[in-house]
Amino acid sequence: MIYDAVIVGAGHNGLVAACYLARAGLKVCVVEKNDWIGGAAVSRELYPGFTYSNCSYVASLFRPEIMRDLELPKFGLQILPYEGGAVFMENGDYLGMHRDHDANRREFARHSKRDAEAYDRYARDVLRHCRFIRPMLLRTAPDPSSFRPRDLSELAWLGKQMFGLSEAAMYDMIRFWTMSIGDFLDEYFEHPTVKAYQAVASIIGTALGPMSPGTAYVLLHHAMGDVDGNVGAWGFARGGMGSITKALKASLEAAGGEVRAGNGVEKILIRNGRAVGVALENGDEVHGKRVVSNMDVKRTFLRHVDEDELPGDFVKRVKAFKIRGSSGKLNIALDCAPTFTALPPNSPHMKGDMHFTDSIEKMERAYDDWKAGHYSADPFQDMMIPTMIDPTMTPPGKHFMSCFVQYAPPKIEGNDWTDADRDGFARACLDQIEKYAPGFKNSILHVEVRTPRELEKEVGLTEGNIFQGELTFDQLLFNRPVPGCAQYRSPIKDLWICGSSTHPGGGVMGAPGRNAASEILRDLRAPTKDMSEAYAVL
Amino acid sequence: MNVMKTTDPRLHYLTPLKQTPFHPRTAAENRLNDWGPWAGYTTALSFGDTAMEHSAIRNTASVYDLCPMVKYRVTGPDAAAYLDRLTVRNASKLSVGGVHYTIWCDDAGKVIDDGTLFRLGPTDYRICCQERHLPWLLDSAIGYEVAIVEETEDVAALSLQGPCTYSVLKAAGFDVADLKPFRMRTFPFDGGEVMISRTGFTGDLGYELWTTPAHAIALWDHLFAAGAPWGIRPIGTHALDIARIEAGFIITNLDFIPVDQAVREDRARSPFELGLEWMVDFDKGHFTGRRALLKEKVNKSSKWALVGLDIDGNVSVEGSIIYQNGKTEVGTVTAACWSPSAKRNIALAQVRRPYHESGNLFVEVYALRELQYAKLMLPARVCERPFFAPPRRRTTPPAPF
Numbered sequence: 001m002i003y004d005a006v007i008v009g010a011g012h013n014g015l016v017a018a019c020y021l022a023r024a025g026l027k028v029c030v031v032e033k034n035d036w037i038g039g040a041a042v043s044r045e046l047y048p049g050f051t052y053s054n055c056s057y058v059a060s061l062f063r064p065e066i067m068r069d070l071e072l073p074k075f076g077l078q079i080l081p082y083e084g085g086a087v088f089m090e091n092g093d094y095l096g097m098h099r100d101h102d103a104n105r106r107e108f109a110r111h112s113k114r115d116a117e118a119y120d121r122y123a124r125d126v127l128r129h130c131r132f133i134r135p136m137l138l139r140t141a142p143d144p145s146s147f148r149p150r151d152l153s154e155l156a157w158l159g160k161q162m163f164g165l166s167e168a169a170m171y172d173m174i175r176f177w178t179m180s181i182g183d184f185l186d187e188y189f190e191h192p193t194v195k196a197y198q199a200v201a202s203i204i205g206t207a208l209g210p211m212s213p214g215t216a217y218v219l220l221h222h223a224m225g226d227v228d229g230n231v232g233a234w235g236f237a238r239g240g241m242g243s244i245t246k247a248l249k250a251s252l253e254a255a256g257g258e259v260r261a262g263n264g265v266e267k268i269l270i271r272n273g274r275a276v277g278v279a280l281e282n283g284d285e286v287h288g289k290r291v292v293s294n295m296d297v298k299r300t301f302l303r304h305v306d307e308d309e310l311p312g313d314f315v316k317r318v319k320a321f322k323i324r325g326s327s328g329k330l331n332i333a334l335d336c337a338p339t340f341t342a343l344p345p346n347s348p349h350m351k352g353d354m355h356f357t358d359s360i361e362k363m364e365r366a367y368d369d370w371k372a373g374h375y376s377a378d379p380f381q382d383m384m385i386p387t388m389i390d391p392t393m394t395p396p397g398k399h400f401m402s403c404f405v406q407y408a409p410p411k412i413e414g415n416d417w418t419d420a421d422r423d424g425f426a427r428a429c430l431d432q433i434e435k436y437a438p439g440f441k442n443s444i445l446h447v448e449v450r451t452p453r454e455l456e457k458e459v460g461l462t463e464g465n466i467f468q469g470e471l472t473f474d475q476l477l478f479n480r481p482v483p484g485c486a487q488y489r490s491p492i493k494d495l496w497i498c499g500s501s502t503h504p505g506g507g508v509m510g511a512p513g514r515n516a517a518s519e520i521l522r523d524l525r526a527p528t529k530d531m532s533e534a535y536a537v538l
Numbered sequence: 539m540n541v542m543k544t545t546d547p548r549l550h551y552l553t554p555l556k557q558t559p560f561h562p563r564t565a566a567e568n569r570l571n572d573w574g575p576w577a578g579y580t581t582a583l584s585f586g587d588t589a590m591e592h593s594a595i596r597n598t599a600s601v602y603d604l605c606p607m608v609k610y611r612v613t614g615p616d617a618a619a620y621l622d623r624l625t626v627r628n629a630s631k632l633s634v635g636g637v638h639y640t641i642w643c644d645d646a647g648k649v650i651d652d653g654t655l656f657r658l659g660p661t662d663y664r665i666c667c668q669e670r671h672l673p674w675l676l677d678s679a680i681g682y683e684v685a686i687v688e689e690t691e692d693v694a695a696l697s698l699q700g701p702c703t704y705s706v707l708k709a710a711g712f713d714v715a716d717l718k719p720f721r722m723r724t725f726p727f728d729g730g731e732v733m734i735s736r737t738g739f740t741g742d743l744g745y746e747l748w749t750t751p752a753h754a755i756a757l758w759d760h761l762f763a764a765g766a767p768w769g770i771r772p773i774g775t776h777a778l779d780i781a782r783i784e785a786g787f788i789i790t791n792l793d794f795i796p797v798d799q800a801v802r803e804d805r806a807r808s809p810f811e812l813g814l815e816w817m818v819d820f821d822k823g824h825f826t827g828r829r830a831l832l833k834e835k836v837n838k839s840s841k842w843a844l845v846g847l848d849i850d851g852n853v854s855v856e857g858s859i860i861y862q863n864g865k866t867e868v869g870t871v872t873a874a875c876w877s878p879s880a881k882r883n884i885a886l887a888q889v890r891r892p893y894h895e896s897g898n899l900f901v902e903v904y905a906l907r908e909l910q911y912a913k914l915m916l917p918a919r920v921c922e923r924p925f926f927a928p929p930r931r932r933t934t935p936p937a938p939f
Binding site: 096098100102103105106107110113114116117118120121124127128131165166168169188344348 | 546547548549550551554555556575578646669670671672673676688798799800801803
C-alpha cells in the first residue's frame, strides 16, 4: 500500500491538511506517536469523570473557512463564546472585562477615567492592524527572491496592501510590528492594570517580556481571531479542545482518510533525494508518495531526517530558528469552584480569563526569572475555568481549571528539569491562586503539571514552545520557518511541512495545515473545489 | 440585591444602561416601552406615537431628555486660549453667556466630533458632544493652564422645543422674552438653579434647560404643569431625528465617522467635506488641523461633500446609494425622511466631489411593500439646508402662540 500522502502527527494542522487532501481524492494516512490524537489540541481524562484541555485551552483563531469546508459542526464541533475575565490586583480589587461596551467603559473608569475613554481609539488601532494581517493568513507567503509569476503577483498583492495605507498608517504599522507591547500600551493607557490586561496576549507563548521589542505583533496574533464572526471574540470548544481534533478526525475518516495512533515516526524515509514514507518506532514502514510533517521544523529536520540529506545552510538556519520554551501548564480537577475574595457574588468574571499580574513591571519581573534560567517565582497565569459554561467536562458541581503559566524555561539553569523543579513550579502557581482564593488548594482533586519538559516529551514540541517557533517579526511571512523555505516545501523533494512552524504560525488556527494542503494540491494540479476562498475583509 | 446595586460600585455591570435623572417620569410616560441605548443610557425612542411627537416639535411644545449628551467642563486662566487651539472656531470671541456650535479636528484636519460650546464665565466653558474624548482633551491641554473634567452625570438637561415653548417658559415663571438665539441665562429654581439656553437640535423656536440631577424631577413636573394648556409632550429620539433632518443637522457616527473611530482610513472627513467650512477661523492663530485645512482649502483637495437632497416622490430613501446618470456610484444617503413640515422628500448625503455639483443624480431605493420590493431609481437634486426654517426660530422676543 502506497499512500498519496503520509502525514506525521495528528495535531490540528496535520489533520486539517489530511482532511483537505482526502477530500481532493488523495489516499491519506496520519501517523501519531501517542495512543491518543490531538497534538496540542487535546483532551484526555486523567482523573475519573474529568475531561481536560491538556494543552491549548481556548479557541478563536481557528479559521471559519476551515470549519465550513471540513463540515466540522456536522462532525460535532461547538465553540462556546465566553464573556468575563478579570485581573486580580495586589490591593484586593480587580479589573473586570465585559463584552458590553458601556459596562467595560464603566469598569475601566473605576480605575482610570482617562483609560475608560481611551479604549475606543486603542480598539480601532488594533483592529486596523488585524485587518491588515488577516487576509495574509490563508495565503502562502511569497518568496521575495523568486521570479515565478505567482510569487511576483503575491508580492505585488502584499505591496498593494502596504501602499494602500496612508503615510501615517504605514509608520504606525512598521512601529507596531517591531515595538514592545509595553511601549505600545503607554501610548494609550495610564493605569498599570489596564495595561497588564491588554499585554497578556502579547507574551503568551513567547519567550519575551512585555518590554521586549516585537511583542506588540504577538498581541495581534491573538486579537485577529473570531467566534462566529465576532472579531476578537474567544471561546471554548465544548467538551475540551480535543473536540476540535476529534471533529477533524471524524471529517477525515468520512472522506476516506486513516489515522494510525500509538506509534511514532522514527525516521522519514528518503530514497534518491525524495521522501517516500516513514519508518515507525515499532519497525513498521508506511509508504507514501509524499510525507507531510506536522512536527515542528527542528524536530522534523534535526531528529527525523539524516543531516547529510540536507544542505548545510538549511540545517544551520533550522538550528538557529528560535523556538524557546517559555510556558508551562497546570490542569486541575476541582471538587468545587474557588471563591475569589475580590469578586462580588455570582460574578460573571469567572467565566473568562483570570490573571494575577496587575502591572507590566510585575510581568517583566516574571520574565527576568526566565532569563536567569528559572521558572517565575511570581508567575503570570492565564487561568480559566471552562466548566463555568461547559458542564460536559466534569461531574455536576465539579470544575476543571486550566492554568497557562509563564515563565518556564526549557532548562533550569542549563540543566534538565527534575521532578523537584516541576513540583516547585506547580507550588508557585498554586500558592499564587490560593492567595486570591483562600481554601482553593483544599478543593484540588488532581493536578497535571506540564513544564516544557513534559510538553516536549508528550506533545513533541521542541523546547516546549507552544507555537512551534516564536512569532517575532524575523520569523514571520517569507522568513517562517527559514528564508527560502516558507512555502511548506523543504529542500527534500516530496517532504512537506504543515505545522505551526510555518506561516502564519501558532495557535489553534489550522491555517498552516490548509495552506500546506493547498500547495500540495497546486503541485499536483489537483482541483481545490473543496477549499473555499478566504473570506474577504470588507 | 437591590441594596447592593446601589451601594457597590463594582456591580455597575448588572445595569449596563444607566437611567437618566428623569427616568421615573419618562418611564411612566413611555406607553410602548420603546427604549434604545444612547451613550450608556436607556433613552426613549418614542413615547408611543412618533408622528404626534414630531407634531409637538413643530406645533406645540416638546420635551426631550438630553442627559446622555457627553459633557466636559473646561476651566482655568487659559480656557479660552485652549479652546481656540482645540476647536476650529474662535472661542475667545464667544462672549460670556453665549453658545456656539463647533467642531474639532486632528492634525490631519479630519473631524473628531462636533458639539456645542457654552461660555459660562470668563474662564469657564462647557463642551457638549456625542462621543467621548477625555484623552484627546487632556493631551491637547499640554502647555495650557486649564482643568478638564468629565461632568456628564453631574448635569440634568431637557430640550424644550416648539413654537409654544416661549409661552410655556413664561407660564413657568422664566422670563426669556429678550433671550436671543445662542444666549443663555440662569434662574433660581427649586432651591437651586436652572440655566436656560436658547439652543436646540430642531431648527425651531426652542430652549435647553440645564440643572443638577437633584432638581431634575422638580423641573420636569414644573414644566409639564405649566405647559399643559399648550399640549406639552415628551418626545423620543425618532421624532427628534425627523426634526433634525428637516433642520439639516448632522450627527456624529450617523452622518460621518469620527476620525478617531474610523477603522477604514478613507472614512475620515474634513470640515470642507461636511459642509462646515464656514466655521473654520484661519485668522485666529494656530489650531489643531489648521495647516492641513489650509492646504486643503488652497489646493481644493476635498474629496467629499455633505449635501441636502430633494428627492422626487414620497418614498423615504434611508441608506440608499446615489448614482449619477443612473449608473456611476457617487455617494450614500446618511439620513432621510419624508418631511411632514416641509412636505418634501429629503435626505442628507455624502457625495463624492465633483458630483455634488454635477446634477443628474438618482437615488436607488428598494421599497419593501408586503414582502416584495419595488425597485425605484428616483431623481434627486442637491438643495439648500435647512429644508425647513421657520422665522420664529430667531424672532426675539418670540411671538406668543
